[in-house]
Amino acid sequence: MTATDLLRPLLVVAVFAVVPWLGVSNATLNFLVYMLIVALAAQGWNILGGFGGQYSFGHAAFFGTGAYATAILQVQLGVNAWVGLVCGVAAGVAVGLFVGFLSFRSGLRGSYFALVTLAFAEVFRVVANAAGFTGGAAGLLIRLEPGVATLQFADRRITCMLVLGFVGLGLVISTWLTRSRFGAHLIAVRENEQAAEALGVDPMRVKLGAIALSAALTALAGCLYAQYFLFIDATIAYGPWISVEALLAPLVGGAGTVFGPLIGALALHGLGEATKGIAGSVPGIDLVVFGVVLILVIAFLPGGLMGGLARLAGRLRTIARGRRPAVEA
Amino acid sequence: MYSTEIVLEAVLNGLLTGGVYALVALGLTLVYGVLHIINFAHGALLTCAMFMVWAAWAWLGIDPYAAVLVVGPLMFGLGYGMQRLVIGPASRHDDGNILLVTLGLAIVLENALLAGFKSDTRTVATDYALEVVSIGPLLLSQPRLVGFAVTIVMTALLWLVLNRTDIGKAIRAVAREKTGARLVGIDVDHVYAVTFGIGCVCLAVAASLLMPTFYVNPRIGGAFVLVAFTIVVLGGMGSVVGALLGGLLIGAVESLSSLYLGDSLGQLGIFLIFIVVLLVRPTGLFGARV
Amino acid sequence: MLVAEGLTKKFSGLVAVDEVSLAVAEGSLTGLIGPNGAGKTTVFAMLAGFLHPTGGRVLLDGADLTDEPPYRRARRGIARTFQITQPFAGLSVHENIAVGAYLRHARRADAMDRAAAVAERVGLSHELDKPAAALTVAGRKRLEVARALATEPRLLLLDEVLAGLNPSEVRDMIPVLRAIRDDGVTIFMIEHIMQAVMNLCETVYVIAQGRLVAAGTPQHVCAEPQVIEAYLGHGAAARIAAGGVHARG
Numbered sequence: 001m002t003a004t005d006l007l008r009p010l011l012v013v014a015v016f017a018v019v020p021w022l023g024v025s026n027a028t029l030n031f032l033v034y035m036l037i038v039a040l041a042a043q044g045w046n047i048l049g050g051f052g053g054q055y056s057f058g059h060a061a062f063f064g065t066g067a068y069a070t071a072i073l074q075v076q077l078g079v080n081a082w083v084g085l086v087c088g089v090a091a092g093v094a095v096g097l098f099v100g101f102l103s104f105r106s107g108l109r110g111s112y113f114a115l116v117t118l119a120f121a122e123v124f125r126v127v128a129n130a131a132g133f134t135g136g137a138a139g140l141l142i143r144l145e146p147g148v149a150t151l152q153f154a155d156r157r158i159t160c161m162l163v164l165g166f167v168g169l170g171l172v173i174s175t176w177l178t179r180s181r182f183g184a185h186l187i188a189v190r191e192n193e194q195a196a197e198a199l200g201v202d203p204m205r206v207k208l209g210a211i212a213l214s215a216a217l218t219a220l221a222g223c224l225y226a227q228y229f230l231f232i233d234a235t236i237a238y239g240p241w242i243s244v245e246a247l248l249a250p251l252v253g254g255a256g257t258v259f260g261p262l263i264g265a266l267a268l269h270g271l272g273e274a275t276k277g278i279a280g281s282v283p284g285i286d287l288v289v290f291g292v293v294l295i296l297v298i299a300f301l302p303g304g305l306m307g308g309l310a311r312l313a314g315r316l317r318t319i320a321r322g323r324r325p326a327v328e329a
Numbered sequence: 330m331y332s333t334e335i336v337l338e339a340v341l342n343g344l345l346t347g348g349v350y351a352l353v354a355l356g357l358t359l360v361y362g363v364l365h366i367i368n369f370a371h372g373a374l375l376t377c378a379m380f381m382v383w384a385a386w387a388w389l390g391i392d393p394y395a396a397v398l399v400v401g402p403l404m405f406g407l408g409y410g411m412q413r414l415v416i417g418p419a420s421r422h423d424d425g426n427i428l429l430v431t432l433g434l435a436i437v438l439e440n441a442l443l444a445g446f447k448s449d450t451r452t453v454a455t456d457y458a459l460e461v462v463s464i465g466p467l468l469l470s471q472p473r474l475v476g477f478a479v480t481i482v483m484t485a486l487l488w489l490v491l492n493r494t495d496i497g498k499a500i501r502a503v504a505r506e507k508t509g510a511r512l513v514g515i516d517v518d519h520v521y522a523v524t525f526g527i528g529c530v531c532l533a534v535a536a537s538l539l540m541p542t543f544y545v546n547p548r549i550g551g552a553f554v555l556v557a558f559t560i561v562v563l564g565g566m567g568s569v570v571g572a573l574l575g576g577l578l579i580g581a582v583e584s585l586s587s588l589y590l591g592d593s594l595g596q597l598g599i600f601l602i603f604i605v606v607l608l609v610r611p612t613g614l615f616g617a618r619v
Numbered sequence: 620m621l622v623a624e625g626l627t628k629k630f631s632g633l634v635a636v637d638e639v640s641l642a643v644a645e646g647s648l649t650g651l652i653g654p655n656g657a658g659k660t661t662v663f664a665m666l667a668g669f670l671h672p673t674g675g676r677v678l679l680d681g682a683d684l685t686d687e688p689p690y691r692r693a694r695r696g697i698a699r700t701f702q703i704t705q706p707f708a709g710l711s712v713h714e715n716i717a718v719g720a721y722l723r724h725a726r727r728a729d730a731m732d733r734a735a736a737v738a739e740r741v742g743l744s745h746e747l748d749k750p751a752a753a754l755t756v757a758g759r760k761r762l763e764v765a766r767a768l769a770t771e772p773r774l775l776l777l778d779e780v781l782a783g784l785n786p787s788e789v790r791d792m793i794p795v796l797r798a799i800r801d802d803g804v805t806i807f808m809i810e811h812i813m814q815a816v817m818n819l820c821e822t823v824y825v826i827a828q829g830r831l832v833a834a835g836t837p838q839h840v841c842a843e844p845q846v847i848e849a850y851l852g853h854g855a856a857a858r859i860a861a862g863g864v865h866a867r868g
Contacts, residue, residue: 001727055428057432106609111424114428118555119555119600123597123601181721184717191706192707192708198690198693198699199722199766199769199770200722202688240551244436251429282444283444283447284439284443284444284547285444287436287443288437291434291436291440294436295419295430298420298426298429299418299419
C-alpha cells in the first residue's frame with residue numbers, strides 16, 4: 001500500500017469531518033453518529049462477506065459481544081472505557097475465531113454458513129437475555145459521565161469525529177485488502193477455493209484471518225454503540241436488526257468494495273429518514289424501504305451503487321474517447 | 330425432579346406442538362427440495378398467514394379452522410406470485426441472490442405488517458381453545474391434538490400430491506433434473522411457483538391451527554423461522570418425512586428444555602441442536618429427498 | 620524427483636486407480652496418457668494433494684507428501700493446472716496470475732511485475748487487463764499455465780492444457796511448454812493429443828482402467844500391444860499386425 005492509495009479514503013473522511021462543524025442540528029448529528037456506527041459494523045461484514053464471499057447473517061454475535069464486553073467491564077468491574085473498548089474488540093475477535101473455526105472446518109459455505117451464523121447470534125441473544133452478569137432482560141445501563149477517560153462527550157461533534165476516525169480506519173483496512181497479498185488471497189478463495197489452494201493459499205488461514213478482522217470492526221461498532229447510547233439489552237446487542245443492517249449497507253453500496261459499506265449506509269439511512277419525513281413516523285416504514293431497495297439492487301444493480309458508478313464511469317470514458325460504448329458481456 | 334407424569338405430559342404436549350412445527354417446516358423443506366433455495370421469507374409468510382386468519386376472525390367472524398378455506402388459496406396466490414414475479418426474475422437463479430431476495434422480502438413483509446398493525450399482540454378467542462382431553466392421568470390440549478392430526482393428514486396429502494398427481498410428478502422431475510424437465514416440455518417457472526404456492530398453503534394450515542391457542546404480532550415469524558430451519562436441517566433438506574420426524578423431535582426437545590431450564594432458555598436447546606447438526610452432519614439425520 | 624509408489628484410489632468400493640507407480644525425473648518432460656476414464660486426472664489429484672489416496676505414497680525428492688494438503692505441496696514447488704479451467708472469474712488476467720506470484724513475492728509491486736513477466740512467457744501480455752471471464756478457451760488454458768508458473772514451481776503438473784485448442788493453437792502452445800522446460804521446470808503432463816505427446820515427451824506412462832500398462836519412450840510405448848488394445852479395443856494389436864486396422868477405422 002502506498003501513500004497515493006490512501007488519498008481517496010482520506011478525502012472521503014475529510015468530507016464527512018467537515019459536516020458536523022457547519023452548524024447542523026443535534027438531530028443531524030445523531031443521524032450521523034448512528035449512520036457511521038452502522039457503517040463501521042457494515043465495513044466489518046464487508047471484509048468477510050464482500051471480499052471473502054462468506055455471507056454472514058449473524059454479525060450481531062460480534063456487535064453484541066463488543067457492546068456487552070465493554071459495558072460489563074465498565075459497569076460491573078469499573079474498568080476504564082478505553083480498556084473496555086480494547087477488550088470488547090478482543091472478545092469480538094475471539095467469538096469470530098470460534099464461530100469461524102467451527103464453521104469453516106466443517107466446510108460450511110453459502111446458505112449453510114448464513115444459517116449457522118444466524119443461529120450463533122441467536123444463542124448469544126438467548127443467553128444474554130437470561131444470564132445474570134449481562135443484566136438479563138433488564139439490560140445494562142452505563143453511567144453518564146462525560147469525559148475523555150469515559151469515552152463520552154457532551155459535545156456530539158466530538159463523538160462524531162471519534163466514530164468517523166474508526167470508520168476511516170475501516171477504509172484504510174479495506175484499501176489495504178485491495179493492495180495486499182492477504183487481500184488477493186481472500187478474493188482468490190472467494191472466487192475459487194480449489195484453484196487458490198493449488199496456488200499455495202491455505203484457505204482455512206485466510207478465512208480465519210478474514211473473520212477475525214471482520215469481527216474486530218463489527219465489535220468495535222458495538223463498543224461505540226454502547227458508549228454512545230449508554231444502554232444495551234439482548235435485543236439491541238444480539239438482535240437480528242444489526243445483522244441485517246451490517247449486510248444491507250455493503251450489498252446496496254457494493255460488496256467487496258472499499259467505499260460500498262459507507263455509501264450504502266448513508267444511502268439507506270438517508271432514504272429511511274426521507275421516507276419517515278414523507279410518511280410520518282410509522283414504525284417499520286423505513287425498513288420496508290430498505291427491503292425493497294435490497295431487492296431492486298439485486299435485480300437491477302449488480303455490484304451495488306459502487307458497481308453502478310464504475311460502469312457509468314467506464315461508459316463515460318468510452319464516449320469521451322469518441323467510441324461507441326462496448327457491448328456488455 | 331419432576332414426576333413421571335409431568336415429564337410424560339411435557340413430552341406429549343411437545344410432540345403435539347411439534348406437529349405444527351413440522352407443518353411449517355414442511356413448506357420450507359418442499360421449497361428447498363425442489364427449488365434448492367433457502368427461503369428466508371418463510372417466517373414472515375407465516376406471520377402473514379396468521380394475520381389473515383386473525384383478520385378473518387376479527388373482521389368477518391370466520392372461525393380460525395374454517396378460515397383455512399379462505400387463507401389457503403390466498404397464501405397460494407401470494408406464494409405463486411412472489412416466486413413468479415419477484416424471486417425468480419430478481420435473483421436470476423443465482424443462489425446468493427435468492428438468499429438475499431428472500432431476506433429482502435422477509436424484511437418488507439414483516440415491516441409492512443408492523444406499519445399496518447403496529448407491534449400489538451393479537452389473539453383469537455374461541456370457546457374450544459382451553460378444552461383438554463384426558464388420556465388416563467394425562468391432560469392434553471384439544472386444539473393441539475387437532476393440530477397434530479391435521480399435520481399427519483397434510484403430510485400424507487402432500488405425499489400423495491407429489492407421488493400420484495401430474496403436477497406432483499412434474500415437481501419431482503424439476504427437483505431432480507431441471508434442464509431435462511425443461512427439455513421434455515415442463516414449464517419449470519410454473520412448477521417452481523406452484524411449489525412455492527404449496528409451501529405457503531402449508532403455512533396457511535399451520536396458521537389456522539396455531540391461532541386458537543397462540544397469538545400473532547408482526548415479529549412472531551422470527552420465533553418460528555429458526556425452529557423451522559432446525560427441523561429442516563435435522564430432517565435432511567428436502568425430505569418430507571424428515572420434516573415430520575424432525576418437527577416432532579424438536580417439539581419434544583423444546584418442551585423438555587422449557588421444563589428443566591425455564592421458558593427463557595427453552596429455545597437454547599433448539600439452537601444448539603441446529604448448530605451441532607449443521608456442523609456435524611449438514612445432510613440431516615434422515616437423508617432422503619423429495 | 621517425483622515418485623509415486625503403488626498409488627491406489629477407491630471410490631466407495633470402485634477402484635479408480637490401482638497400484639500405480641511412476642517416477643518423474645528432474646528436468647524431464649514426462650507424459651501420462653490413457654483412454655477416457657482411465658484415471659489420469661485422479662492420479663494427478665493425488666499427486667497434487669486434492670485427493671487422499673486409499674493406498675500408496677507420493678514422494679518429492681524422497682520426502683513423503685502423502686498427507687500434505689495442496690497448498691503445502693505448492694509451497695514445496697509443485698504446481699498444477701486444472702483440466703476444466705478454474706479462473707478467478709471476477710479478477711483481471713493480471714490479478715489472476717498475481718495470486719500465483721504472491722506465493723514467492725509478498726509485496727504487491729513485485730508480485731504484479733512477476734505476473735506480467737510470466738504473462739509475457741505464455742503469450743498473454745496483450746490480455747493483462749481483461750477480466751479472466753472474457754478469455755477464449757485458448758486464453759484460459761494459457762492463464763492456467765501462467766498462474767501455475769507464477770508460483771515458480773520446480774514441477775509443473777499440466778492436466779490437458781492442449782485439449783479444446785484448435786490445431787494452430789496447439790502449434791503455438793508446444794514451443795511455450797518446451798521453453799518452460801528448458802528454463803529448468805520439470806513437466807509432467809496428461810495429454811490426449813498423441814501427436815503433441817510424441818513431439819514433446821521423453822518418457823510416457825500409459826494407464827488404462829486404473830492400471831499402469833506401459834512406460835518408456837513414446838515410440839516404444841506406441842508399439843506396445845497393451846497400449847494399442849487400451850485405445851482401440853481388444854484384438855486391435857493383432858489386427859494391426861495383420862494390416863487390418865483400416866477396415867475398422
